[in-house]
Amino acid sequence: MSVVLLVSNRTDATYVTPRSVHLRDRVLARVRAFALDGALAQGVSPESSPALELRAETLIGPAAWQLGDQLRQILLKAEARRRFPIHAVPISGRLVREVEPELSQLALRLLDERPVAVRGVARVRKLLCDGRGPLYGAGDADELRRAVNEAIDALEIDV
Numbered sequence: 001m002s003v004v005l006l007v008s009n010r011t012d013a014t015y016v017t018p019r020s021v022h023l024r025d026r027v028l029a030r031v032r033a034f035a036l037d038g039a040l041a042q043g044v045s046p047e048s049s050p051a052l053e054l055r056a057e058t059l060i061g062p063a064a065w066q067l068g069d070q071l072r073q074i075l076l077k078a079e080a081r082r083r084f085p086i087h088a089v090p091i092s093g094r095l096v097r098e099v100e101p102e103l104s105q106l107a108l109r110l111l112d113e114r115p116v117a118v119r120g121v122a123r124v125r126k127l128l129c130d131g132r133g134p135l136y137g138a139g140d141a142d143e144l145r146r147a148v149n150e151a152i153d154a155l156e157i158d159v
Contacts, residue, residue: 021050029054034129040122041154056118064121068110070128075103089131098141102148109155120155127151 029036029051036055040046046056078096096103110116110124127135127147134144 021054025050026054029058033058034126037122037125037129040118041126043119046118059118059121059125060116064110064116064124067121067124067128068107071103071107071110071124075100075107089136091135092137095135095137095141095144099144099148102145102152106148106152106155109152115157116155117157120151120153123147123151123154 032051033055036052037059039052040056040059044052046052074091074096078091078093078100081093106124110121127133130136133139134147
């Protein structure tokens with residue numbers, strides 16, 4: 001059984017409490033992954049709940065590299081003007097080509113060796129997985145560019 005450290009804010013102090021991780025916490029982290037990603041993308045502290053802590057652990061490391069690789073594949077297909085694999089909502093090749101420099105920078109940042117902040121990884125995952133988002137043609141190139149730049153900025157760890 002693993003343990004997570006939870007941080008709870010009180011008016012006068014901050015308390016760190018160790019808590020055992022139970023099966024229900026792991027199931028919740030998996031079942032509510034998209035909602036937890038949204039909370040992490042908004043800046044909710046991973047240490048505020050076991051489910052958020054587990055989800056953050058999942059997003060850091062190999063998962064970030066996989067997102068970078070997915071972005072690279074999207075860029076290659078858009079450049080070759082090849083159709084994207086069948087999705088419920090197709091990715092907009094036109095928008096990908098218009099925002100190619102920013103998407104390339106995002107992919108390279110995810111693939112390099114430097115550590116990334118979980119908030120940024122959650123934003124990238126939301127960008128790639130939200131069929132109502134700007135990558136899927138729900139907006140214009142400026143909206144997609146803004147979302148990509150915000151994700152790049154959020155990947156940097158505050159010291």
